[in-house]
Amino acid sequence: MYLKTLHLKQFRNYQNQKVEFTAAKTILVGNNAQGKSNLLEAVELLATLRSHRMARDRDLIKEGESTAQIHGTLDRIHSHSDLTLTLRRHSRRSVAINGVTVPRQMDFLGVLNAVEFSSLDLELVRGSPEIRRNWLDTLLIQLEPVYAHILHQYHQVLRQRNAFLKRYVNTPEKSLQSELAIWDAQLVTAGTRVIIRRDRAIKRLSPIASAWHASISGASEVLEINYAANIPLEKTSPQELQAAFFAKLQQRAVAELHRGITLVGPHRDEVELIINQTPA
Numbered sequence: 572m573y574l575k576t577l578h579l580k581q582f583r584n585y586q587n588q589k590v591e592f593t594a595a596k597t598i599l600v601g602n603n604a605q606g607k608s609n610l611l612e613a614v615e616l617l618a619t620l621r622s623h624r625m626a627r628d629r630d631l632i633k634e635g636e637s638t639a640q641i642h643g644t645l646d647r648i649h650s651h652s653d654l655t656l657t658l659r660r661h662s663r664r665s666v667a668i669n670g671v672t673v674p675r676q677m678d679f680l681g682v683l684n685a686v687e688f689s690s691l692d693l694e695l696v697r698g699s700p701e702i703r704r705n706w707l708d709t710l711l712i713q714l715e716p717v718y719a720h721i722l723h724q725y726h727q728v729l730r731q732r733n734a735f736l737k738r739y740v741n742t743p744e745k746s747l748q749s750e751l752a753i754w755d756a757q758l759v760t761a762g763t764r765v766i767i768r769r770d771r772a773i774k775r776l777s778p779i780a781s782a783w784h785a786s787i788s789g790a791s792e793v794l795e796i797n798y799a800a801n802i803p804l805e806k807t808s809p810q811e812l813q814a815a816f817f818a819k820l821q822q823r824a825v826a827e828l829h830r831g832i833t834l835v836g837p838h839r840d841e842v843e844l845i846i847n848q849t850p851a
């Protein structure tokens with residue numbers, strides 16, 4: 572697969588810019604604030620529909636404009652595709668493949684695959700768990716596009732459950748039990764799906780990363796990557812995992828109602844990087 576052209580309209584600092592990638596490698600050179608990172612961000616958006624800068628759509632649209640468009644053409648072994656992402660200041664974004672609007676954004680994902688490697692990746696090791704979760708989620712969205720939908724569902728339930736907890740902060744748990752149970756069931760169902768896919772991805776990645784790490788470090792270091800969920804993951808079946816999730820929610824119910832936020836679930840999980848049995 573090969574990205575052949577990129578056409579940016581009213582995206583970030585670009586008014587109307589066509590770029591053709593004709594060589595096997597392309598080097599972008601320019602002074603600060605000329606749009607190098609913006610161009611890479613456009614590629615990232617076509618691949619994942621996300622930006623690691625966590626920008627909102629209106630930040631991506633050129634100042635003073637109401638829409639932006641990123642259009643890319645790809646050469647693949649057996650086909651040629653073109654991808655269009657349209658961003659709007661006052662309504663929802665839309666996506667099209669080969670000129671045809673795709674109603675489900677999920678179907679747009681996975682057409683273009685991109686890997687970003689940068690000095691900021693140090694943050695993956697040094698930064699907060701959120702950075703590692705976000706990195707893993709972006710990877711998963713490209714590998715298993717349905718994951719975008721699963722993650723969205725989880726965040727939606729989480730937001731609603733948090734709003735509920737906040738509204739009834741410090742209310743005795745007993746009086747809320749039946750209503751809370753409804754949110755718990757949804758949180759557990761959606762959350763378990765997130766946990767299972769993240770754990771599976773890390774289990775696939777870990778041996779590959781370990782092998783590469785050993786070859787770079789001269790085999791003096793052993794790298795291990797684990798998905799550390801805040802509920803025990805030894806449980807093998809999804810049902811057992813769900814039961815463990817429920818149990819943990821029950822355990823933390825008083826604390827949750829005291830603080831008014833959800834304390835259990837994949838939004839608080841960690842991706843552990845361990846070298847020679849010590850956190851990296």
Ligand SMILES: Nc1ncnc2c1ncn2[C@@H]1O[C@H](COP(=O)(O)OP(=O)(O)O)[C@@H](O)[C@H]1O
Nearest residue numbers: 583584603604605606607608609630632633634
């Ligand atoms: N929504 C926007 N509208 C107009 N300009 C923008 C927008 N977002 C970012 N910029 C501009 O893009 C420039 C930064 O581009 P960037 O790609 O980060 O530069 P670099 O080439 O250093 O990587 C800045 O001048 C910034 O003002």
Ligand SMILES: [Mg+2]
Nearest residue numbers: 604607608609
């Ligand atoms: Mg830059």
